[in-house]
Amino acid sequence: MPQISHPKDSSARAFATPADNIVLIGFMGSGKSTLAQALALESSRFMLDSDALIQQRVGQSVKEYFASFGEAAFRAREAEFIAWVSSSVRGAIIATGGGMPIFHSVKEMGLVVYLRAEFDAICARLDSEQIAMRPLFGDMDNARRLFDSRRALYEKSAHLTIDATKPPHTLTQEILHHQSR
Template sequence: MNSTNCVLIGFMGSGKSTIAKALHRAQGALVLDSDALIESNEDLSIKAIFDSFGEDYFRDLERKFCHFVAHNIQNAIVSTGGGMPLFCDVRSMGKVFFLHLEFDRIVERLDAEQREKRPLFQDYDLALKLYHERLPHYQSCAHYIINANQSISTITQEILERL
């Protein structure tokens, strides 16, 4: 791994956190999960942040995270929130890998409890609309598009070969 961060983007439930952990096991690099760090810093779940302060407040926290990583962090694996590429310059943080997975496959992966934790996944039709709105953003800001409908080890190896 060089001095460039590995930035994982994709729709909620596409496997960003899982792949970040697998990359950590393979390389030992620091993992920064934007959602987990925001939850920890705010001492609230993402859902509670949305409910209490609104989406604009949450997006501002994501922008601060992005700016901090871009200017202070090297050689890390960065797992982003699903909406971050729409509101932040994710390329400023490092090499961007879009974990692409079809919407129906994402729904299959997420159980009811996991969907409940994701504020923008409360309504199936809204989530599907968001997926289609975000897809071109993910594609345009990615350095690499990775088929996420593969084994964790295959996805991890594909990313490692491109770092």
């Protein structure tokens, strides 16, 4: 499976609960996948990227799947992912798609961390190829409106909100410290 990093020793996590998962949410380009990889390495856990796993399952990119089957079909695949994680996955770092917490409850998957960053900061960190891969960035004015409309829902969906403009190592330490309480 793509975007999965395996822990060095998973035996201690055999009886873990969904709360042992760390679920990263935020707008497209906020750094969810990058931070998930850093967290997985730092905590010796495995990492799941919801979009990558859905792409593997359906055999198309998110953009192609949206174009072929529409948003409702994609959101149904996300719901299947959430059900699977909630019932079967323990001790994971999970990077979600940007819309997942807008259309679904994600709290049952684990500790939900919102990576908060301003729209301009997100755009500044993405190159033209990364922007082209994200269908909703096709129209920057619409993307900004979407960003503005989602902020409150991200906040509401999260157990913890952190400033995503900090370096990944700092964010990793903040999240792991919060989870260890």
